Amino acid sequence: MSVTALYRVTGMSCGHCEGAVSAEISELGGVTSVKAVASSGEVTVVSEAPLDEDAVRAAVDEAGFELVRP
Secondary structure, X not given: OOEEEXXXXXOOOOXXXXXXXHHHHHXXXXXXXXXXXXXXXXXXXXXOOOOOHHHHHHXXXXXXXXEEOO
16 A cells, blocks of 8 residues: 655755755655655655655755645
8 A cells, every 4th residue: 555645845946956855755764756846846755654744854854945834
């Protein structure tokens, strides 16, 4: 079973930004897919189990952006 979660990230403005956010979130355990869209600020994450929001926030921070609450 997989879990799909939608996050909002501020500060992404280009493909490089999308790649940076996707790369950091992809490193979290259980993540199978990440799709970041700079124009909307939406990041869709598919994982094997629900992710800890603090872990996602830390990954987004590491990429240089900010996770915002939906």
